Amino acid sequence: MTTFLTATGLALALCLALEVFVGDSIARASLAPRDLALRLLGYLLVLLFWFAFSWRPWLAGLTCVISVAALIYVSRAKRSVIGEPLLFSDFALLPQVPRHPQLYYIPPLWDPRISVPVILTLIATVIWYRTEPSVLPGAPVPRVAALLGLPLALWLLVRTAPRPPLAGLVTLWFPRPDLEADVARVGLPASLLGYTARALAGSAPVPEAPALPPGPGDDVVVVIQLESFIDPERLGGAPLPALELFRTRAAQYGRLRVPAHGAYTMRSEHAVLTGRPSDSLGFGRYDPYTSRSGDEPTSLARLARDRGYGTLFLHPFHRDFFRRAQVMQAFGFTDLVMSEAFAEAPRVGPYVGDVALGERLLDEVRERSTPLFLFCVTMENHGPWKPGRLPGIDDPQAQYHHHVVNTGRMIEDLVAGLDALAQARGQTVTLCVFGDHAPSLPTCKPGFGDRTTDYAVFRFGRPAVVPRRLDLAADALGRELRSTLATAFADTPEST
Secondary structure: OHHHHHHHHHHHHHHHHHHHHHOOOOOOOOOOHHHHHHHHHHHHHHHHHHHHHHOOHHHHHHHHHHHHHHHHHHHHHHHHHHOOOOOHHHHHOOOHHHHOHHHOOOOOOOOHHHHHHHHHHHHHHHHHHHHOOOOOOOOHHHHHHHHHHHHHHHHHHHHHOOOOOHHHHHHHHOOOOOHHHHHHHHHHHHHHHHHHHHHHOOOOOOOOOOOOOOOOOOOEEEEEEEOOOOOHHHHOOOOOHHHHHHHHHOOEEEEEEOOOOOOOHHHHHHHHHHOOOHHHHHHHHHOHHHHHOOOOOOOHHHHHHHOOOEEEEEOOOOOOHHHHHHHHHHHOOOEEEOHHHHOOOOEEOOEEOHHHHHHHHHHHHHHOOOOEEEEEEOOOOOOOOOOOOEOOEOOHHHHHHHHHHHHHHHHHHHHHHHHHHHHHHOOOEEEEEEEOOOOOOOOOOOOHHHOEEEEEEEEEOOOOOOOEEOOEEHHHHHHHHOHHHHOOOOOOOOOO
C-alpha cells in the first residue's frame, strides 16, 4: 500500500505540474480547493484505469503522466488548427481515423513518427512490466477479488455517472457547457470525463416540432452544404463569378455564423437542418449527431416529409462517416444517394468533383416527382490539402483555390439549371447554398472572420426581387428555410 500511495502521489503531482505550467488552457489553471480536488480526481481515475491492467504502481503512475502529457499535446495541436481544446466527443470520432485516414492530418500507423514511438513505448512497457513486481495479493481469493473488483468498480462508475444519484453530483460540478472555463478550472482529464457523463445523461430538452402555417410550399427545395466554402477573396484569391451571382441574383445572401472553425461539419449541418442554436443542445452541442443521432422533431426533412414532400439526401462519400446514413434517416430523409452511386463519377483530387455532383443533383431533381426536398453535402474541397493531392499543385492554399473554382462552377450550373427547370415546368424552386466552416489552412487560422462562411438563397419561378444582404447564424438560416415548405403564394402553381 505504501508503494501504491507513493507512486500515486508522485504521479498526481507531476500531472498537476504539467497542466499548471504547460497545459492547454487560455486562462490560469485554478487551484481552488474544490477545483483542485476534481482535477486530482481526474488524474486518479486515469491512473486506476492503467493500474487495473498491470497492478504495478510505478508503471501505472508513469502511464498516467504520459497519458496526461499526450492529452495536453494533442489538445494544443488541435487548438492551433481548430481553436478548441480536446473534447470528449473527439474520442467518439477515433474509429473514423483508420477507416478514412485521408481526411486527417494524422500520419498513418506505419509512419515513423507514429510507429517508432509506439514500438519504443511497447518495448519499455514490457521491460518495466517484467522488472517491477505486482502488488496483487498472493492468496487466490483476494487475488481474484482484486482482479475483478477494480475493473468492475470502474465500469460501474462509468455506467452510473450519467444516472441519478451520481448524475446530480456531476451536474453540480459541471452545470452548463463552458469548455474553456472548465479546462482552466479542473483540467483536461476531469473535464473530458465530466462532459462525457453530462452528454450521456441527455441534459438538453427536446423541442416540439414547429407549427407551420397552412398552404403549399415551393415545389422543389434544394439545400447544399458546401465543404470548407468561403469567398476566396477573403483569403487573397481571385474573385469567384458565383459570388457575383450571390449579389445580383440571390433573394438573400451574406455571411453565415457557424459553430466551428476548420472542422466539425456536423455542427453546421445540424444547425441548418434543425434550426436549433448550439445553446439549446446542452452538452450535445459539440457533436449533435452523437447526442441525438438525428432524432430531431424540428428537422427540415421531417417537416417536409410530413407535408408530403419526397426527401432526398445526396452525398458522394461513405455512409459510415459521421454515421450519416443512420442520422439522415432519423432526420426524415427517405432516400439516400451516397458513395456507391458515385463509383464512376470523376474525381478532382481524392474526392468526387463538385461539378459532377451538381450534374447528378440536377438529374435527380428532373427525374423525381414534386414536391421535393433535397439536401446535398459536397466533398471535393475537404481537407487536408497536402502535397500530392493535385498534380503540379502542392501549395495548400493553391489547392484550395483550385477546388473552390469548381465549387463556384457548380453553383453557376445549378442556378442556370434550376431556373430553366422552374420556367419549363411552371414551378417554384428554392436553392440555398452555404459553407459549413472555413478551411483549416495556414492562412486561415482560428478566429478568422469570426467563424463566418458565406451563403445565398435563390428563388426561381416567381417575380425577381432586389437581392438583400442579411448576415445571420446557421440555425437562423435553418428556421428561415421552413418558410419554403409552408408559406402560401397566391400565384404559385400546384405541384405536379
